Amino acid sequence: MDKKLIFKIIISISVCILVGAVGSIATQTTVDNWYVDLNKPFWSPPNWIFAPVWITLFIMMGIATGLVWNKGFYHKWVKTAMYHFAFQLLLNGFWSILFFGFKQPFIALLNIIILLILIALTIKWFKVVDKRAAILLVPYILWVVFATALNFEIWRLN
Numbered sequence: 520m521d522k523k524l525i526f527k528i529i530i531s532i533s534v535c536i537l538v539g540a541v542g543s544i545a546t547q548t549t550v551d552n553w554y555v556d557l558n559k560p561f562w563s564p565p566n567w568i569f570a571p572v573w574i575t576l577f578i579m580m581g582i583a584t585g586l587v588w589n590k591g592f593y594h595k596w597v598k599t600a601m602y603h604f605a606f607q608l609l610l611n612g613f614w615s616i617l618f619f620g621f622k623q624p625f626i627a628l629l630n631i632i633i634l635l636i637l638i639a640l641t642i643k644w645f646k647v648v649d650k651r652a653a654i655l656l657v658p659y660i661l662w663v664v665f666a667t668a669l670n671f672e673i674w675r676l677n
Contacts, residue, residue, distance in 0.1 A: 529581075532582065533581070542611070543615065550566060557673055557676075576659045576662060579655045583649075583655035584601070587604070587645055587648045603637060603641040613630060614627050614630050614631055628671055
């Protein structure tokens with residue numbers, strides 16, 4: 520692996536983790552009080568599972584982004600893929616703020632639905648640039664599908 524690729528992967532992982540950290544600040548403010556009191560479906564996972572899953576996903580997202588970025592930002596497919604990635608990453612971080620920070624499950628649901636669409640488009644564009652990068656995002660979209668269903672059920676039950 521060349522040094523430029525490693526550098527881009529490290530930067531990409533760092534950005535993803537940073538966005539996750541900002542979202543976790545909003546989460547930590549209410550996860551032990553407001554969230555505990557919400558009605559949740561029987562299939563809702565324990566709270567401790569979310570951090571390791573998200574850290575893993577952010578690392579995979581960072582690797583995928585580094586692979587795409589390494590193809591050359593001057594290329595229009597790379598730019599398109601990276602713009603989609605950046606926008607979906609912003610929506611990802613914003614979801615935590617909406618759901619936990621503002622305590623707005625319905626608005627967060629709208630956000631996560633748009634996020635799902637953008638992740639699918641990001642995967643499409645990543646596949647054009649580097650198929651490995653697209654594959655690395657598959658667990659992410661699967662987890663967000665699950666999170667969307669959980670968000671919907673929490674909104675519906677409350």
